[in-house]
Amino acid sequence: MREDRTRPVLAGVVTALVGFSSSFAVVIAGLRAVGATPAQAGSGLAALCLAQGIGMILLSWRHRIPLTLAWSTPGAALLVSTGAVTGGWPAAVGAFVLVGLLVLVTAAWPRLGGLVGRIPVPVAQAMLAGVLLTLCLAPVHALATRPTFVLPVLLVWLVLLRLAPRWATPAALALTIALVVVDEVRHSGLPGSSFGHLVWTTPHLTWQAVVGLAVPLFLVTMASQNVPGVAVLGTFGYRVPWRSAMTVTGIGTVLAAPVGGHAVNLAAITAALAASPDASPDPRRRWLATHVAGWCYVFLALASTWLAALVALAPAGVVEAAAGLALLGSLAGALRGAFVADGPREPAVVAFVVAASGVALGGVGAAFWALLAGLVVGAVLHRPTPPVSADTTTGDPAHP
Structure with missing residues (x-):
């Protein structure tokens, strides 16, 4: 009986630790890429922990289902590939606000979600794959320039990928941080304490930030996080309260x-860590795992700003290499979604190539142009289905 009571608690702790440790480096790299200082990046990581932690606590308590929230890891990779936008960090913050407002519109007006769903899956996945490729190449580049840092990380990742896949990426990131700590102690010392310090930035919008950052970030978040999240919970017999979930995540x-x-x-x-039978044999008690995970994220927020300051001191490319390992699975999934479907491959290939190029035109990042190019090529190659002919004798539809 005691084991049944502790399983949801342990599952919640594991959910939070795996979710945080497997991708926090991607978030920090993304925020830094669009202009955040180390303090602002740490503030962003802490804010995300607080927002999703409080959201999980509220949603799990309200609906009694293991409704797990997360930050947008593919969205953070998009920030890396986009880089600085016109207007700098305040414009990027304005784009983040707009993304939240668009999510709220999706909650109030489901048709917007339907419009997003009309984007061809191969094109959307190819754009995402091109975005992820930038960071996924980082381990290769870092191995050539920082082998003493990166080689041990790669070995630990590979061994655990065989023995305990769930912990491969968290262990790789933990070892990276440990190596950075040792290096800083030897040279300049560790950063001072700055636990839970939030840094305010007044949002500012530029049209380049709206088109090149806000729109792609919204699309990536919807297509690669929210829609799959609904599907994952559905496999365990849970129905996501869409309006409630989108309202909470939008406000957050x-x-x-x-x-x-x-x-x-x-x-x-x-989401599967808290929703599976491993969390509890009783589906009615699995919401406790998400509830515990939410509180864990609130506590993790306290250390996020210090962790970001430590990451900022790491040698160039080292943390990005660990972040690239964290995204290899996502890259594989995006490539599969882009190129296994029937039909012309050219739209997806064009979207992938343009996104991977990282080229910005008119101050607008490659992700937007990749999506647009894929849609244009798809429209050119599209051949409408010919109307069914009628039998001239009977007037009935002719059968092949």
Whole structure:
């Protein structure tokens, strides 16, 4: 009986630790890429932890289902590939606010979600794969320039990928941080304490930030996080309260944005940790795992700003290499979604190539142009289905 009571608690702790440790480096890299200082990046990471933690506590208590939230890891990778936008960090923050508002519109007007769903899956997945490729190449580049840092990380990741896949990426990131700590102690010392310090930035919007960052970030968050999150919970027999979930994540994103948070959404990968029978044999008790995970995220927020300051001291490319390992699974999934479907491959290939190029035109990042290019090529190649002919004798539809 005691084991049944502790299993949801342990599952919640594991859910939070795996979710945080497997991708926090991606978030920090993304926020830094669009102009955040180390303090602002740490503030953003802390804000995301608070927003999703409080959201999980409220949603799990209200609906009694293991409704797990997360930050948008593919969205953070999008920030890396986009880089600085016109207007700098305040414009990026304005784009984050707009993403939250669009999510709220989706909650009130489901047709917007339907419009997002009309984007061809191969094109959307190819754009995402091109975005992820930038960070996924980082381990290769870092191995050539920082082998003493990166080689041990790669070995630990590979061994655990065989023995305990769930912990491969968290262990790789933990070892990376440990190596950075040792290096800093030897040279300049560790950063001072700055626990839970939030840094306010007044949002500012430029049209380049709207088109090149807000729109792609919203699309990536919806297509690669919210929709799969609904599907994952569905496999365990839970129905996501869409309006409630989108309202909470939208409000969370809007509130977190001025202090650096880029997007809060439904969890996809870690959702299974709290919703599976491993969390509890009784489906009615699994919500406790999400509830505990929410409180864990609130506590993790306290250490996030210090962790970001430590990451900022790491040698160039080292943390990005660990972040790239964290995204290899997502890259594989995006490539599979882009190229296994029937039909012309050219739209997806064009979207992938343009996104992977990282080229910005008119101050607008490659992700937007990749999506547009894929849609244009798809429209050119589209051949409408010919109307069914009628039998001239009977007037009935002719059968092949």
